[in-house]
Every structure is written in structure tokens, then in C-alpha cells.
Amino acid sequence: MVRSKEINEQMRAESRARILAAARQVFAEHGFFNCKVSDVAREAGMSQGNVYWYFPSKEDVLKAVLSDGFEALEAIMVAAQAYPGSALEKLDYLIDRFIQIGGDLSHFNTIFLSLLGHGGAPFLQDLGFDTAQIGARYHQHLSTILAPAREQGIVADLDPNLHAMFFFSFFNGLLITYSPDWEELAPPEFIHAAVLRLLGVQPAGPVEMESTR
DSSP states (O other), rough: OOOOHHHHHHHHHHHHHHHHHHHHHHHHHHHHOOOHHHHHHHHHHSOHHHHHHHHHHHHHHHHHHHHHHHHHHHHHHHHHHOOOOOOOHHHHHHHHHHHHHHTHHHHHHHHHHHHHHHTTHHHHHHHHHHHHHHHHHHHHHHHHHHHHHHTTTSOOOOOOHHHHHHHHHHHHHHHHHHTTTTHHOOOOOHHHHHHHHHHTTOOOOOOOOOOOO
């Protein structure tokens, strides 16, 4: 039976997704430099040749993993800018999505941080990722979201650039120190309230944190 073009494209997309899911798993668990393409193939349940059919090298697999992660992060901020509602509702949406990525992008976060520790920005630059440029773009998105909140008196009367710095510093600290165990240490609503307080927003009511003991 001859498969249609649409079915072939779907199968290729599914195979590619399997490879990237496997790569995220093994790169996060063992480190990119300690893995081989054969490890990715084994985790994906396919031959090494199949992996090479989609990606010419291990570095190309890594590029795709990083691209997906960076795009997912930026998509959250773009979605928050377009989110219907008040400036506070946009901010609430953004915070909730950033809390969620602690789990959804935990492998990406682990891989990215390990690469910073091994090769740093120059290695990522060689792969085609300008981390300074990416960070500046993220910063601009967040400043755009926070500026109306400042104008409306929702957040503290500070430069939106400072608010953006505080916001990213808070979540980067969680990523570096606690990812992916955020919810085991503090409920999402507690983290959400902490971010609001950091930005100068007073929560509507007290947030009680259940004991983790």
C-alpha cells in the first residue's frame, strides 16, 4: 500500500520528535560530551543510521534540542504579551507558565546549564547560538509586558528593565539550584506569590504553605 505524502510527513515528524526526546533524556542524564549518537538511537528505539538520516552529527541533534528549548521559552513570553486581559492578568499568566517550565523544560534546562559549565558562551556561539542576543530578546519581551503594569501602578515604580532583571534572576536561581523539583519544595501558588512580592505586587490574600515534613 502506497502511503500518502501527508502520512509520510507525519511519520518523519514523529521519528524526529522521538530522536529529540531521547536526546534530551540522555544528554540531561549523562552530559552531551559523554554521549554518543548510538546512545540516542538506543533510547529512541531505532538504529543509529536512522538518527543520522535526520541529523548528520551529534552536534546537529544538540542544535535542534537547544533550538526547541529557546523557542519554547520565547513563545511563552510572546503568548503573555498577547494574552487577553489586564496587565496583572498577563503577568499572572506569565508567572504561571514560567513555573510550569520547571518541569516541562527540565531536561533542556539541565543540558543548557551543563553546556555553560563546560564550553560556555563560546561553545554555544560555535553552534550558532548567541546567548547575549537571545537574552536581550527575552529581556525586551518581558520589559514590554511589565511596562504597562508599572504605568498602572500594579508593580513597584521601577524601570521595567530592573523588574525584568529581578524576574529572570528569581527563575534562573530556581533553575540552577532546584530544577526540576520546584513543586516538591514549594507549591506553585507560593512561588507565584513570591514573584509578585518581588515585583512589588501585593497578593489579594495570604498564601499558606503546607509543611513538606
